[in-house]
Amino acid sequence: MASVVLSEAEKFYIVHGVQEDLRVDGRGCEDYRCAEVETDVVSNTSGSARVKLVETDILVGIKAEMGTPKLEKPDEGYLEFFVDCSSNSPELEGRGGEELGIDIANTLYRVFSCENSVDLKSLCINPREHCWVLYVDVLLLECGGNIFDAISIAVKAALFNTRIPKVRVLEDEEGTKEIELSDDPYDCIRLSVDEVPCIVTLSKIGYRHVVDATLQEEACSLASLLISVTSKGAITSMKKVGKGSLDPESIFEMMETGQRVGKSLHIALQKILDEEEHLGTSRPKVGFLG
Numbered sequence: 113m114a115s116v117v118l119s120e121a122e123k124f125y126i127v128h129g130v131q132e133d134l135r136v137d138g139r140g141c142e143d144y145r146c147a148e149v150e151t152d153v154v155s156n157t158s159g160s161a162r163v164k165l166v167e168t169d170i171l172v173g174i175k176a177e178m179g180t181p182k183l184e185k186p187d188e189g190y191l192e193f194f195v196d197c198s199s200n201s202p203e204l205e206g207r208g209g210e211e212l213g214i215d216i217a218n219t220l221y222r223v224f225s226c227e228n229s230v231d232l233k234s235l236c237i238n239p240r241e242h243c244w245v246l247y248v249d250v251l252l253l254e255c256g257g258n259i260f261d262a263i264s265i266a267v268k269a270a271l272f273n274t275r276i277p278k279v280r281v282l283e284d285e286e287g288t289k290e291i292e293l294s295d296d297p298y299d300c301i302r303l304s305v306d307e308v309p310c311i312v313t314l315s316k317i318g319y320r321h322v323v324d325a326t327l328q329e330e331a332c333s334l335a336s337l338l339i340s341v342t343s344k345g346a347i348t349s350m351k352k353v354g355k356g357s358l359d360p361e362s363i364f365e366m367m368e369t370g371q372r373v374g375k376s377l378h379i380a381l382q383k384i385l386d387e388e389e390h391l392g393t394s395r396p397k398v399g400f401l402g
Contacts, residue, residue: 116327126332130317136328142373144324147265149384151273158246159274163266165324167256170263172248172270176277178291179245181236189235189243191224193217195250195263216250216263219311219351223264223340226348228307230271238281242291246274257327260338264311265381271308272385275300309340309348310381312374314366316358321366323373337366341374343382 118126126136133140147165154160157173164170182190195216197209224230235244248270250263278294278301294300315325315333322329325336334356340349347367352358358366 116331118328118331122328123332126329127318130320130322130329130332133320135322137326139324141320141322142369144373144377147262149265149269149381149388151269151385151388158276159270159272161266161269161273163262163269165256165258165262165265167254167327168259168262169252169254169256170259170266171251171253172263172266173251174270174274175247175249176244176274177247178237178242181240181243185232186240187236188232189245190232191230191246191248193220193248193250195220195252197252197255213252216252216260219260219338220248220250220263220267222349222351223309223311226307226309226340229309229342229348230307231304234301234303235276237279237291238289241289242281244276246271255327257330258313258324260311260313261324264309264340265377268305268308268310268381269385271303272305272389274303276303277301307342309342310374310377312339312341312370312377313337314339314370316356316362316366321362321369323369337363337370339367339370339374341370341378343375343378345371345375347371 129135130141139145145166147163149161149163151161153162154173158176159174160172162171181188195213197213237243248267250267252259278299280292282290282292312323313325313336314321314323315329315336317329317333325333333354335352335354335358337358338351338353339347341347347370
């Protein structure tokens with residue numbers, strides 16, 4: 113992951129500021145930076161979104177393709193995650209970016225392993241034979257800290273934007289089944305994202321923890337806790353990253369903060385998505401792909 117080199121004086125300044133609930137950029141410990149969210153930015157996808165969190169830039173595209181249901185879940189579709197770290201950081205070139213991409217993809221699989229996160233049964237066309245497979249492609253354009261949170265926001269926004277064509281299964285006299293796709297672009301399936309979790313990363317700095325850490329703050333943190341939280345505040349998964357350790361009391365405090373901050377994050381994101389949806393095709397596109 114991209115990192116910065118800080119002097120001991122800079123680390124001292126950041127750590128002691130966090131203890132006083134005053135970060136370098138003026139935020140409190142539980143404050144997020146302003147994020148830019150835009151959906152429907154890639155034309156040849158079923159759904160897409162771009163999230164820019166100051167210097168962190170994420171692009172997500174979702175393609176819906178027909179496939180065969182998995183043997184253990186014959187009446188459900190499924191999601192596949194692919195992550196490409198094309199950031200300008202030298203540390204993410206070659207094997208470093210490949211390892212980070214695998215780590216992010218595995219984290220997303222874990223976050224979406226919760227049964228209620230996405231209604232996979234609605235993706236089934238014909239049990240044991242045909243289903244929709246959602247290929248979620250994540251492109252890390254720029255890394256400026258807190259990439260897991262930004263990616264989870266972009267994935268939820270892209271799922272909200274996803275439109276899957278409605279299909280009919282026709283059967284002839286011989287029992288042969290044929291699948292007919294609707295030609296009407298408005299005759300489609302929309303996924304409910306009410307239970308889709310967002311990741312809240314809490315970085316331990318000194319005796320306190322912060323959300324939405326910058327690269328400089330990440331350099332001062334030895335351990336972080338990734339918590340996936342639903343809009344109702346339910347925790348669906350947790351993952352500890354970093355070389356440092358976390359005591360049980362800190363973990364419980366971080367879980368409580370993650371639930372509180374996660375609920376606020378969902379409310380703010382859903383408000384933006386609903387407003388953009390209400391504007392329809394008349395909305396101005398501000399992204400570089402607009």
